[in-house]
C-alpha cells in the first residue's frame with residue numbers, strides 16, 4: 001500500500017533517524033554523495049543517491065525507474081528552457097541538467113531553504129551549477145516573477161514534482177503568465193502515488209492539452225506510480 005509506505009518512510013523512519021543521528025535526511029544524502037560520488041561526474045552523483053535511497057534510507061527523489069522515463073523525455077524534447085517545480089536535494093535537477101543541449105538552462109524552484117542549500121551542494125558536486133538557476137521560495141510567488149527575473153520567454157519543458165495540491169493551480173499560473181508555448185511539454189511526477197487527481201482530470205480533458213500516461217513504480221518501492229506527459233497545444 002503506497003500511502004502506508006510513504007507514511008512509514010517519510011514520517012516515522014525519517015523522524016527516528018533524525019533523532020538518533022542529530023542530522024536531517026537531506027544532510028545524510030549529501031554526506032553520502034560527498035563520500036561516494038566523483039566530483040564533476042553527474043552520473044556518479046545520481047548512482048550514489050539511488051544506491052543510498054534504495055539500500056539505506058528512502059527519499060522522495062523521482063528515482064531510477066521513473067528517472068529513465070524523465071531522461072528519455074528530456075532527450076526527445078531537447079529543451080532550451082526547463083522549469084522544475086520542487087528541487088528537494090537536487091536529484092532530478094542533476095538528472096535533467098546533465099542531458100541539456102549546450103546553452104540550455106534549468107530553473108528549479110524550492111521553498112524549503114534547508115533543502116535548497118543541500119541541493120546547491122549536490123548540483124555543485126555534479127559540476128552542473130552553470131546550467132542551473134536555483135530559486136528559493138514558493139512557486140506561486142516566483143512563477144509570476146520569472147519573466148522579469150530571468151529574461152525568459154517560454155519554457156519548453158516543465159517538470160512538476162512539488163506538493164501535489166499545487167500541480168493544477170501552478171499549471172494555470174504558467175498559462176496565465178504566458179510561460180507556455182504551443183508544443184511546451186509538462187511532465188508531472190507521482191500522478192498515481194500520492195496522486196494528483198484534479199491535475200490529471202484537467203490535462204486529460206482540456207482541449208488545450210494532449211496527454212499521455214507513463215506507467216512505472218514509486219521511487220525505490222514496488223508500488224505503482226507514473227508520470228503524465230502533457231503537450232500544451234496553445
Ligand SMILES: C[S@@+](CC[C@H](N)C(=O)[O-])C[C@H]1O[C@@H](n2cnc3c(N)ncnc32)[C@H](O)[C@@H]1O
Pocket residue numbers: 060061062063085086087088089090091092093109110111112115137138139140161162163166
Ligand atoms: C518530491 S520533492 C521533489 C523531488 C525532486 N524533484 C527529485 O525528484 O529529486 C517535492 C519538493 O517540493 C517542495 N515544494 C512543495 N511545494 C512547493 C511550492 N509550492 N513551491 C516550491 N517548492 C515546493 C518541497 O519542499 C519538496 O522539497
Ligand SMILES: [Mg+2]
Pocket residue numbers: 060061062161189190
Ligand atoms: Mg516525485
